[in-house]
Amino acid sequence: MNENEIIYGKNAVLEALISGEREINKILISKTTHSDTKLNKIKELAKNNGIIYQFVAKEKFAEYEGVSHQGIVAQISPIKYTDLDDFLSLPHNNDSLIILDGIEDAHNLGAIIRTAVCAGVSGIVIPSRRNVQINSVVEKTSAGAINHIPIIKVNSLTNAVDKLKKSDWWVIATDASAKDNHYEINYNDMNFAIIMGAEHAGVSKSLLKASDFVVKIPMLKNFNSLNVSNAFAVIIFEAVRQKLINSKVK
Amino acid sequence: MNENEIIYGKNAVLEALISGEREINKILISKTTHSDTKLNKIKELAKNNGIIYQFVAKEKFAEYEGVSHQGIVAQISPIKYTDLDDFLSLPHNNDSLIILDGIEDAHNLGAIIRTAVCAGVSGIVIPSRRNVQINSVVEKTSAGAINHIPIIKVNSLTNAVDKLKKSDWWVIATDASAKDNHYEINYNDMNFAIIMGAEHAGVSKSLLKASDFVVKIPMLKNFNSLNVSNAFAVIIFEAVRQKLINSKVK
Secondary structure, three states, X not given: OOOOEEEEOHHHHHHHXXXXXXXXXXXXXXXXXXXXXXXXXXXXXXXXXXXXXXEEOHHHHHHHOOOOOOOEEEEEEOOOOEOXXXXXXXXXXXXXXXEEEOOOOHHHHHHHHHHHHHOXXXXXXXXXXXXXXXXXXHHHHOOOHHHHOOEEEXXXXXXXXXXXXXXXXXXXXXXXXXXXXHHHXXXXXXXXXXXXXXXXXXXXXXXXXXXXXXXXXXXXXXXXXXXXXXXXXXXXXXXHHHHHHHHHHO | OOOOEEEEOHHHHHHHHHHOOOEEEEEEEEOOOOOOHHHHHHHHHHHHOOOEEEEEOHHHHHHHOOOOOOXXXXXXXXXXXXXXXXXXXXXXXXXXXXXXXXXXXXXXXXXXXXXXXXXXXXXXXXXXXXOOOOOHHHHHHOOOHHHHOOEEEEOOHHHXXXXXXXXXXXXXXXXXXXXXXXXXOOOOOOEEEEEEEEOOOEOOHHHHHHOOEXXXXXXXXXXXXXXXXXXXXXXXXXXXXXXXXXXXXX
């Protein structure tokens, strides 16, 4: 629950519902909250927009002690997502994307977003389920980077990969047991999407199969593997290195 | 307080004091704790070893509810540090070190340690002050890597850098405003130490001045900078790339 940005009070929740700018994941209402015009309006708008609201025991609000919540809080997603089709309809030239396949840790997601922005990545694709969503920890860890890059939320990563391939993008998956090293790829002269897998499970088999390349980061010590944000940094900045050297040569 | 590993109870604290294997930062004793032979022994050993113990109100123990603490807890550092001189007296051949200048975040330190182990780094130098110390968050974030690499704690980073240079190590500092890019360094055929600076302040001026090289990671977007663990990953895996390509050529 704490992993989402929380807004408090009837006015804030109502305004968020009216503006529609932010995605509201869930509204919690204390059973002891006094019913009035505003609360009725909140319930009506939530219902119309398919947003879940729950009546919970007032003890549930203990964690929000000290803020004026009036017995109502909403978990909201503070950013506006980009549609993959809209993204692909724009012109792209040696652009890059990162596709996140089930990242669970908010700190990792935040660090990945920050690194992606520094490396000039054009967008971040996350699945609408089985991945940590954009929340206040992610926002904070990204150091504000979240506001500088489109976040593309898709229902199916498999479909997203298919679309990318049909749109002249090359898809590169990362896997610890791959044969090829990440730096053997020539990242110039193509649009490419890098798939990074979940912290423990890695990239799912169906996506590995669908990818054009599968690469690994070679380790000098046989130990576990890199943290996912560090692994992404290594790969994307190899692409940056190649790009800069290439532009110098030209 | 939560950032250290905590051990509970008279026996555990006493054993830790006797073994001397672990560094004990502080012992907290509830004012209501019954004084007995063990407690007296604990106080005596702590005094002899210059370890601080404090008598605190029993309310301070509320956070340890549910564990059998007997009114005594100790904050301990679970690893054994390596001495820089001992480290330098070993043979080194194209080895690497990382020097951490004021890293504040335990997650970052943990990720750096993990990445260092994966990249075959030979040791991690941290200052005894003004840097997050090895604690349970660091241990957890490092995914156990902490047990696979010497942690070298020094009182003065400046002195450490001097010693390294005198021992035929090359010192490379990172700075966002450096002229040279990190990948322009030839990491082969030398022992090198990379200095990574604090999350906000960067590498301190005196260390920048003392370094043999100062390099940056070029950014493709003018945004802030990388998370320090990601920045380290980028640099050290460029060294790994060069090393692997070099060993293939030979």
